Amino acid sequence: MSRLGRWARRWFGAWRASRLGTRLAFGLGALALVVFAIVGTVTVSFMNGYLGRRLDEQLKTSQVAQVPDLRSSHGNPQTIYSWYSAVFEVDKGVATPQPGGKLPSDAATLAKVAVDATRGDVFRTVYIDGAGIYRVRACPVATDQVDTGTVLLSAAPQADLDNTVRQLVLVEVIAFLIALAILVVAGRLVLRRGLRPLSDMAGTAHDIASHDLMATAALPVRASGEGGGAEVQELRTAFNLMLTHIESSLAARTAANERLRRFVADASHELRTPLTSIRGYADLFRYAAANEPEEREAHLSKIREETARMSVLVDDLLLLARLDAHDAEPPVRPERIDLADPARAAADAFRAGRPGRPLEIAVPAGPVEIDADPVRLRQVLDNLLANAAVHTPPGTAVSLALTVEDGQAVVRVSDAGPGIAAEDQRRIFDRFFRVDNSRTRSAGGTGLGLSVVQSLVVEHGGTVEVASEPGRTTFTVRLPLPS
Template identity: 35%
Template sequence: MVAATDRPARWRSPTGWPLRTRLVAIMIALLAVLGLVVGGTAALYLKRSLHSQLDDQLDDARRLSRGFGPRPGDQQQPGASGQSQNDGKGVPPGARTDWIVLFLDSSMTEQGGGRVQYRDPETTTTDGRFSSYFERLTDTERADLLTVEPGGGKETVSVGDLGDYRVAIFPTRSFPSGSQEGYIAVGLPLADANTILLTVAGFTGCVVLGSLLIAGWAGALIIRRTLKPLDRVAATASRVAELRLDRGEVRLAQRVPERDTDPRTEVGQVGAALNRMLDHVGSALEARHASEMQVRQFVADASHELRTPLAAIRGYAELTRRSRQPVPDELAHVLGRVESEAKRMTALVEDLLLLARLDAGRPLAQDPVDLTMLAVDATSDAHAAGPGHYWQLDLPDEPVTVTGDGARLHQVLANLLANARTHTPEGSTVTVKVGTVPDAAVLQVIDNGPGIPPELVPHIFERFARGDSSRSRAAGSTGLGLSIVHAVVTSHGGKVGVQSRPGQTVFTVMLPSAVPTTEQHTPYLPRVG
């Protein structure tokens, strides 16, 4: 669920994109901006060029329009479109279809002209000489046309339903009807120019879009091939990350290939730096492992050497108590304390020696072990050691068998029961439960005591971790019992975990089953690690 909700949020921001995607996106964005700039510049230049050509035609039309215009006695004839039209005698030479030529007097009153039209080639006037005529403008079209400043520059005007026109109004004295001042309004349609602009813009857009698609596809291939060395560097780092580096001997054989460590390239610099870092980390891990081995060897040697003097101390203390000569009470008490502390020290030394041997990887016995009988024996011993507790067994109908060291597994259960007896008050109930899950046997020790402090739970299986500050076996423990449990279970390829709350603490041991089974006989299975 988390990955499903995080992915859209990550893709909304470019910072969460892969490097390849960002490079391709940046390249396409730059090419798109470049295409827009080039296409926009070309369109603006073409527009100015086309308008400049129209302006030149307006200047030519001004010159050619002199001497043309309505003549006295010209008759208005109805046009094909229902509007009145003039005979084509006043149409200036060179005028084309849809041009507007309007003759005005000094008061800007229309004296003739209109939109130039050409008759069908098969249609001629009565004298057969004229094939063009003026189509009169509507009031709206005329008003739009006359918004241009007389004698001013050329302007683009939208003339009613006729569309956009390039219009200029020139002063003139060339009316044939007299020499009075007047004006000629000439408008050239922009339809063809706009069509050219739209065609060029559409073609340019298609070319730019196609170029972007090709560039994106080619860029993705090139970038993918270029970043292949980075993938190999990342793969090396991933393989190293999967190694367990916290304990034991670690051999960092993974290195970035030689071809990906060229210092002349950025990826090569990263690869070379990663190799140097792995060299340093490998050296540090070797030094750490050597130091650990020295400490373990020292603990093993010291524990082994201490067993003899401790046995001697205990022997002499016991021999003194058995002497026939009377021993003062004070001396007897001192000797009893010496023997008690010697026993305590012997147990501590034995625990340290066992941990050192397990850390060294000394192989354990691989014999069939019946966990049900082991639970019965260990619970009986615990009942004898703690008669003030209530001890219960929850066993399956069939024996549960695992392969391992029976003595060490008995020690695991004995330590768990001793831990429950030590840290729960008298009258507490301790239940030993044996069951199975698919391909594993489960051993649980459950008590209804006060529970383990939450801050201690993550460290409960560490060495010398204790629930109180006392090191006395009467009041507390040395903190090695549960660490031995963890070490023995781990050596058997199993897992151990704990869940605790006030009123219930559950220690769960999972061991590989000697006989694979799919049956399940454990109603409560907390998480183990």
């Protein structure tokens, strides 16, 4: 039993390891074999029954024709080739064959049938020693009482019928085997042709596996070709869509990694500058410790300025990191506020910090209520106003306007400065990007202000965009109104 189990496991393993087309072809052959077996069994059973009924009809017809003559003349029964035929006289359950008939050497079995026929017609299949299987019909010629009378008995051999059935079985087996072989071979060829698109897709997958995805995110191959039916075409389309999605995901990951490397490099550079300044001023302070108090105070003032600059930079970096990561602590805490309040507060702070810079503010008479974090929204407005002041000449006019348009609160910060080049407008919100590509504080800051603006606005579910031309630059912030 263990050996049989091991053989079965090996056979099942080989079956599972075979190709799909081979398994489908043999599965189709097994199904055809079952169908052939059912059809053959039904056909043989029907033919066997049909021939048996024909033989019974022949026996009956022969005896019906003989009975009237036997009753009137008491002659001999007709003898048919290869049949046994005889007249039995039955006396109280004992059957005696009459002369003139044809019987086998051992007629005891036929005699028992003759005794039963005194009660009526009898059909029976019997085995006769030395002769084989016979189909027997016995009918009464004349009966006086039960188990007594004259009986006509005919017995036809079933060998011819069995030979015919065996020949039919042989013909069916040969025909079915030929049909099965043709079906398996032709089915294998058809399936191989039909499954060729799947093999092509497997080849495409192998090509992709051999491609160095670390070098480039572009996948150079796609599943091509035609045929295979609607299902294969659907699979081919889904396969290509998957490859496109993988390619776009790889490209996005590569771009994200590149942005991360650039971000780390820029952050390192920006942090290195104030740290270098602090170290330099600290050295100067140490060397000038015995000098005049005014000189020491100047060095300390520079150290405080660089420290404040580095603190602002670190705060902006931490805020951007929180907005990107969405930690357990939410980066914004929205509440229902009137957008006009942080707009007026930002305008007042701008005027106080830059008294020589003209600022116009326009807000609606009524409240503009939105769901937003007032601290972060104030930071957005301060950054936009500071950006307008830093990147325009002294005395350039700046405006802050608040309106409601198409179910949104719209904030526009405009200036009358020289404008931003078209190629720079596409990258204006990138981190550490500055129009003049400078790294000094006097040239416009660290390049994180507008990145913070965009991240905070997107976190509030809004959008920010820029439109610029010589003499006019406008940053437009759109925030959704509560439903």
